[in-house]
Amino acid sequence: MGVLSLMLLVVSLYAVADDKSPAVEWTAPACGWIYDGLTNKSDQERVAYPVPPIDRGAQRHRIAIEGKLKNLNGVRQPHTLVVNGNPLPLYTDDDGRFVRPYAFGSGSNSVALISSTGERLQSVQFYDANTEKTPARIRLIMGWDDPGAEVDMHIITPDGQHAFFADPVLSNGGGLDVDGVDGPGPEIFTMAAPLHGTYLVYVNYWGNLTEEGYNFNAQTNRNDMITTQITLVLNENTINEKRENFIVPLRTIGELQLVKTFRY
Known part of the structure; x- marks a missing residue:
């Protein structure tokens, strides 16, 4: 088997257990080549999420991570969705279904569920064959463990600009590729040609989300303390890739925390 065939091989790792053990059925993404951005035309059916993320113009080339967890x-x-090594909390509906958006980079990508x-x-x-994508030199991925909470990521770049x-x-x-508005993320910040200097990374517990909409009632969240996970990836998918993970607890609506100061 050639190297290319190996790259496109789907790796399926099932727990050795009986038929009543938890298992997952993937709907998307599928193994093989994906040409997102090259074949996404206006007359084609768009991916619909349970609560559609607000598309403010920066969210391009999104791919749905979709499936069903059986025998819960x-x-x-939450369970854990691991995307290219980045762990994210994952909740399902009552039937075990889940759909999360993600902004994948070009080249080899992987998705796993724990x-x-x-x-x-x-x-x-799978292999994303969209050569129009410029590799990310800075990528920040954030998720959190309360689907009833809305948490925002704020990035200050060396020239003083503020992405939120x-x-x-x-x-x-730079910009937010995915701004998750239906809990529990992800939110993703990407920069392909970073400025040299100091970057500041903040998280903000903005409010809560219920069937009636957004609110600032502290009694409507699921957890007394929300655990936020942030992953910083520098020079993604290169031999110089560096990765750091941060766990940030949030307790009060309106709370803003400095997570990381780093230089590029």
């Missing part, structure tokens, strides 16, 4: 049998949530009990259920690899939900696209080339 009361297994607690149950809340620690079982690695299944993983899939109200101003996602910066003139220096």
